[in-house]
Amino acid sequence: MYMHMFSSIINHRIPFLQINPKFIISNFYKMSSSAATIIAEYAKSGKSSCKKCSEKIDSKSLRLGLKFKDPRGFDNTKWHHLNCFFALDSDVSVSGVDSIEGFQELTGSDQDKLKQMVSEADQVPTKREADDETESDRGVLKKLKTDEDKKIVQEKKNVTNEKIIVEYAKSGRSSCKKCSEKIESKSLRLGFSSWDPRGFENTKWHHLDCFFPLDADLVSADSIEGFSELKISDQEKLKSLLSDGGQFSKEISGTHDEVIGSEIVFEVGDVKDNYKGATLQPKWKAFQTIIYLERDDGLHDSKKIAAFDFDGCLAKTSVQRVGASAWSLMYASIPKKLQSLYNDGYKLVIFTNESNIERWKNKRQVAVDSKIGRLDSFIKLVKVPIQVYIACGVSKGQEQDPFRKPQPGMWRIMEQQFNSGIPVDMDQSFYVGDAAGRKDDHSEADKKFAENIGLKFYLPEEYFET
CATH class of the missing domain: 3.30.1740.10 (Zinc finger, PARP-type)
Incomplete structure (x- = not known):
């Protein structure tokens, strides 16, 4: 009874206010009308996170996923810890272990464990069967088997x-x-x-x-x-x-604005070797208000994107200092981390804002050489190919530059024009940045950039220091 995926999000009644917000948002995923598939496997790395509790799933540990067809045309899998999967607050059901893809590849002990959990889940009342619950608790307590279980959940509700x-x-x-x-x-x-x-x-x-x-x-x-x-x-x-x-x-x-993910009109004839008169280094190009390094030697396009901010994330920089060498590595672990991602099949991409290139009209060449020089030096130091996008535009009032973070334009042009047509796996991809709207942050542009795209977001200190 644990694998029927709701076919209409809009008709799904969502009990909330006291429920974990990740559960609420999860009910808004855009899924295809076809039933999702349950997958069981051992985690290939320690980089995935559980879609219920948000904690990392340890490498080689048993995980369960809900796989469905993403509207963009590729399979999307939401991974969970074993216990978290069987505690999901949704009307999904498992008809039996034979319906779980990958079950036969598990060890005998894990097969027995999964059989037991499926059997126990079958005994739990669904939301529609829980007629003895009050209206306010229906949905939150729909899968609980004992009064003690209900008491525990009620206590959690009180402290959310x-x-x-x-x-x-x-x-x-x-x-x-x-x-x-x-x-x-x-x-x-x-x-x-x-x-x-x-x-x-x-x-x-x-x-x-x-x-x-x-x-x-x-x-x-x-x-x-x-x-x-x-x-x-x-x-x-x-x-x-x-x-x-x-x-x-x-x-x-009323009506809504144009979809954020709409295609950016890209013409090869609009690509230039200079940015508003400032000459670019070899391999670097300009399009509208961005400067980009499309094809670093050895770069491979991929469905898995590991994306990063540059200043304050990968490199220590200062607005008072100018020059290609005016930077230092933010964390000692960065080269090894990036090399590991590259070896695991990720494409590494840097998305960075640099308004000085636009503002320094009389010293634009200096600003361009400084920014590109730092990025070239960084790539040389970490010894791994990286695709780079620099947003040079300046947003003024209600007039928003489409490429400047938190606007998703840089991501969209990478996704639509410079990834060999490979659909991005949003479940495996992520973005790391330091501007998260905290007390001492200069803005929340990085966090909002990730939200606007739908990427998992990490702070540099939690990603590079763990």
Whole structure:
């Protein structure tokens, strides 16, 4: 009974507010209408993370995954620890171990363990069978077998730091975590917000019609943070949506901006050997407001992308110092880490902002030589081929340069034009950056860049010091 994957996200009723936000967001994944496949295997490395608890899955440990066809045309697998998989809060079922892909390749002891867990899961009531539960607990407690289990979960609910936020979008840069379309500036948006253990608040924003439908009995409008600051008409609209069980029409929400992932128009004739008069080094090219190193010697395109910021992540730099040699390695482990990723089949990519190239009109050549010189020196030091994109544009007010982080333009052009047409495996790919919106960070551009693309995000210290 543990492997039926819901076919319509919009019709799926989501009990929330006290539930782990990762569970809520997981129900918004864009899955194909066909049933997902359960896969069992031993983790090939220690780089994957569990989609329920977010902890790393140890190399060679048994993991279970839900594989489904991504709308972009490739298989996508969400991996879990064994125990986390059987604790998922979703209407999926396992018809038997024979339906699990890879089961026959497991050791005898692991096969027996999996058989036992499938057998036990079959005895747990589904959400529809749990008629003895109250309306407010339905869904959260749907798979619990004893009163003690229910007590434990209730205690967890009481200490969760999750909250729901409503506000008018401050800009047009955020994207909806369900439909991936931009959220129009000043339009009403709703978000699931929780405190990230790495030291910053994490909010997943949605259009109103993407946020609903929901189990409206579980939340009141007054309990939503920011509700009292809305216009009276929007307060009434939100109350009405909740009282109607979240039934919402596209006509209410209006139109949305162009999809973030839309293709960038790329013409070979627009590629130049200079950037606004500044000559580029060999192998470096310019397109619109980016400078890029497309094909470093030995680089191989891949479905697995390991992406990094440069300044403050891979290299220590200073705005007061200029020159190709004015940098140092951020962490001693970086060369070995990058070489290991390359050997594991990853393509290494650097996405970095450098507004000085645009601003220093009278010294643009100096700014270009300084930035490219540092990157060339870094690649030579770590001894591994890397693809590089430099966003030179400057965003002004509501006018946003499409390539400057947190905008996803650099990623999109890499994905669409410079990866040999290979679809990116988002589950295995990731981005590392230092601008996460923490107290001493200069911005949250890196964290938002990863969110806008849908990549796993790591801080440099947690990635390179572990």
